[in-house]
Amino acid sequence: xxxxxxxxxxxxxxxxxxxxxxxxxxxxxxxxxxxxxxxxxxxxxxxxxxxxxxxxxxxxxxxxxxxxxxxxxxxxxxxxxxxxxxxxxxxxxxxxxxxxxxxxxxxxxxxxxxxxxxxxxxxxxxxxxxxxxxxxxxxxxx
Amino acid sequence: xxxxxxxxxxxxxxxxxxxxxxxxxxxxxxxxxxxxxxxxxxxxxxxxxxxxxxxxxxxxxxxxxxxxxxxxxxxxxxxxxxxxxxxxxxxxxxxxxxxxxxxxxxxxxxxxxxxxxxxxxxxxxxxxxxxxxxxxxxxxxxx
Numbered sequence: 001x002x003x004x005x006x007x008x009x010x011x012x013x014x015x016x017x018x019x020x021x022x023x024x025x026x027x028x029x030x031x032x033x034x035x036x037x038x039x040x041x042x043x044x045x046x047x048x049x050x051x052x053x054x055x056x057x058x059x060x061x062x063x064x065x066x067x068x069x070x071x072x073x074x075x076x077x078x079x080x081x082x083x084x085x086x087x088x089x090x091x092x093x094x095x096x097x098x099x100x101x102x103x104x105x106x107x108x109x110x111x112x113x114x115x116x117x118x119x120x121x122x123x124x125x126x127x128x129x130x131x132x133x134x135x136x137x138x139x140x141x142x
Numbered sequence: 143x144x145x146x147x148x149x150x151x152x153x154x155x156x157x158x159x160x161x162x163x164x165x166x167x168x169x170x171x172x173x174x175x176x177x178x179x180x181x182x183x184x185x186x187x188x189x190x191x192x193x194x195x196x197x198x199x200x201x202x203x204x205x206x207x208x209x210x211x212x213x214x215x216x217x218x219x220x221x222x223x224x225x226x227x228x229x230x231x232x233x234x235x236x237x238x239x240x241x242x243x244x245x246x247x248x249x250x251x252x253x254x255x256x257x258x259x260x261x262x263x264x265x266x267x268x269x270x271x272x273x274x275x276x277x278x279x280x281x282x283x284x285x
Contacts, residue, residue, distance in 0.1 A: 038258070042255050042258055062263070063268035065267065065269070065270065067271035067274070068271075073267070073270065077263075079253075079256040123249060123253050125253055126254055127254040127255050132253050132256070134253065
């Protein structure tokens with residue numbers, strides 16, 4: 001079993017504070033304060049105006065199944081959010097920047113052999129009244 | 143000579159068809175596993191029963207009657223929630239497994255509040271290795 005808690009932290013910190021994520025933070029509304037967890041984002045339900053400035057990113061951990069007895073496939077989604085009234089151009093720029101941030105992703109105690117990044121078209125989040133774009137990360141790790 | 147060549151080509155066609163048949167059977171089994179995981183979720187509170195009853199995993203062009211059954215299940219549980227869109231067109235020559243709930247609000251469950259009630263994509267991610275293994279296991283039975 002890989003240390004998922006350590007991976008959670010490393011995946012989050014990559015964009016929140018690591019140098020490799022600086023280009024991502026540069027296009028966010030409030031730099032590192034606009035990088036939060038999904039759990040934190042949900043605390044703003046009904047009080048959206050108190051959210052960190054958009055564009056912002058919220059990290060949600062997905063399943064981590066095992067394949068072939070050794071290789072784990074942990075998955076994450078960065079939900080990128082922006083204002084509905086602005087163009088989605090800012091959101092569309094994020095997947096490539098995020099993919100670049102996870103190139104050469106290495107952490108202690110976990111061997112990461114691959115990181116695949118994929119994304120969907122921006123979609124309205126009807127609860128928050130913002131546009132969301134899920135950006136999926138799929139790791140191959142042992 | 144031509145007869146020999148034709149016989150070889152026919153044998154290859156038969157061999158390919160057998161692999162396609164077995165891979166399809168494996169994917170059907172795999173998508174049933176995805177569906178079972180998706181139906182077992184506790185990620186959302188099912189008010190009408192439409193989401194759980196309408197959750198279906200199937201293979202495009204193979205057992206699509208299961209999608210029709212899912213549509214019917216949504217109509218029975220929550221007719222106003224039936225999705226207006228149909229499933230996307232599938233290109234020829236590609237084997238595609240689909241897990242879906244044909245309600246108008248499923249996309250909201252997957253997206254709203256950073257996927258607070260999401261479960262379809264999670265189920266697919268969780269069972270992806272099992273789906274792969276089901277296809278491989280079926281292919282090993284080709285003789």
